[in-house]
Amino acid sequence: xxxxxxxxxxxxxxxxxxxxxxxxxxxxxxxxxxxxxxxxxxxxxxxxxxxxxxxxxxxxxxxxxxxxxxxxxxxxxxxxxxxxxxxxxxxxxxxxxxxxxxxxxxxxxxxxxxxxxxxxxxxxxxxxxxxxxxxxxxxxxxxxxxxxxxxxxxxxxxxxxxxxxxxxxxxxxxxxxxxxxxxxxxxxxxxxxxxxxxxxxxxxxxxxxxxxxxxxxxxxxxxxxxxxxxxxxxxxxxxxxxxxxxxxxxxxxxxxxxxxxxxxxxxxxxxxxxxxxxxxxxxxxxxxxxxxxxxxxxxxxxxxxxxxxxxxxxxxxxxxxxxxxxxxxxxxxxxxxxxxxxxxxxxxxxxxxxxxxxxxxxxxxxxxxxxxxxxxxx
Numbered sequence: 065x066x067x068x069x070x071x072x073x074x075x076x077x078x079x080x081x082x083x084x085x086x087x088x089x090x091x092x093x094x095x096x097x098x099x100x101x102x103x104x105x106x107x108x109x110x111x112x113x114x115x116x117x118x119x120x121x122x123x124x125x126x127x128x129x130x131x132x133x134x135x136x137x138x139x140x141x142x143x144x145x146x147x148x149x150x151x152x153x154x155x156x157x158x159x160x161x162x163x164x165x166x167x168x169x170x171x172x173x174x175x176x177x178x179x180x181x182x183x184x185x186x187x188x189x190x191x192x193x194x195x196x197x198x199x200x201x202x203x204x205x206x207x208x209x210x211x212x213x214x215x216x217x218x219x220x221x222x223x224x225x226x227x228x229x230x231x232x233x234x235x236x237x238x239x240x241x242x243x244x245x246x247x248x249x250x251x252x253x254x255x256x257x258x259x260x261x262x263x264x265x266x267x268x269x270x271x272x273x274x275x276x277x278x279x280x281x282x283x284x285x286x287x288x289x290x291x292x293x294x295x296x297x298x299x300x301x302x303x304x305x306x307x308x309x310x311x312x313x314x315x316x317x318x319x320x321x322x323x324x325x326x327x328x329x330x331x332x333x334x335x336x337x338x339x340x341x342x343x344x345x346x347x348x349x350x351x352x353x354x355x356x357x358x359x360x361x362x363x364x365x366x367x368x369x370x371x372x373x374x375x376x377x378x379x380x381x382x383x384x385x386x387x388x389x390x391x392x393x394x395x396x397x398x399x400x401x402x403x404x405x406x407x408x409x410x411x412x413x414x415x416x417x418x419x420x421x422x423x424x425x426x427x428x429x430x431x432x433x434x435x436x437x438x439x440x441x442x
Contacts, residue, residue, distance in 0.1 A: 098349075
């Protein structure tokens with residue numbers, strides 16, 4: 065039986081990932097914050113978006129190629145940044161960078177990833193984006209930007225919606241910690257997931273490879289606390305403007321939910337914004353991203369690129385976002401489900417699922433190209 069038959073959609077991959085990853089790793093990725101209502105409201109709001117097909121368009125193959133930030137990608141979506149990806153499955157960042165190179169899609173490496181930009185940038189084949197949580201120290205900030213540029217990352221994505229760490233109750237109950245605490249419960253949970261345990265032993269316990277340069281990592285037990293001394297979750301517009309001036313390339317602000325903030329992003333020179341509620345992982349009372357997307361698109365009036373994330377599980381969801389004003393989409397959890405389920409093959413399979421679903425449903429809609437999905441298209 066082929067991969068397409070066994071795992072034909074993201075939910076099937078998620079179910080397999082849950083079987084292969086330890087309980088604490090699964091809960092880290094799947095959980096939201098607070099009562100986790102926003103995770104479900106993202107899903108419900110996407111489900112509520114209906115698209116009206118146009119018929120009698122004849123026989124055609126949709127053109128999925130998408131130009132953004134001066135580069136043409138094979139599809140209108142990419143792998144978004146997720147911290148501690150290697151906790152879900154070892155070498156996840158490497159696998160996704162290689163997928164990005166093979167499939168001509170972007171992959172955004174998180175500041176808190178488990179591989180360094182010097183490793184991932186060359187593997188991504190020019191399709192690497194770098195996500196930054198703003199360092200407090202201006203010298204560290206400048207050094208991280210230089211490392212990203214020198215490693216071949218073309219787009220900087222500054223995340224601004226994490227002023228403080230959120231309280232994720234399921235993670236607390238699961239005992240999520242970095243590095244994992246070697247309690248009897250943790251060891252048992254790892255032991256009943258032997259493939260993950262063996263791969264982790266071979267590759268090494270997850271570490272903050274990008275950040276460990278800036279603190280003493282000889283004793284990693286306190287590294288998670290030290291990260292907070294390097295990274296500042298509360299930048300202001302002036303700091304963002306300074307980073308815009310310091311980065312020689314496309315500059316994106318991630319975590320925008322209000323039209324007013326979208327306009328401010330345009331004013332400070334952002335080449336793009338990501339309409340995002342952090343996948344429901346930061347503020348449980350925030351609105352679903354698909355609900356605010358049209359208003360934000362109207363506010364920026366095409367003066368900056370609009371990217372969309374939070375809750376995407378299918379090609380239809382991607383088409384929903386593009387039809388309501390997004391230029392591009394990013395998926396976080398979906399690509400990690402793929403690597404946890406299938407290892408090195410996972411990123412490619414998620415790409416293939418989404419591409420096929422986008423193409424099939426574009427034919428259903430009668431849309432010959434991505435541009436025809438825009439709200440103003442005829």
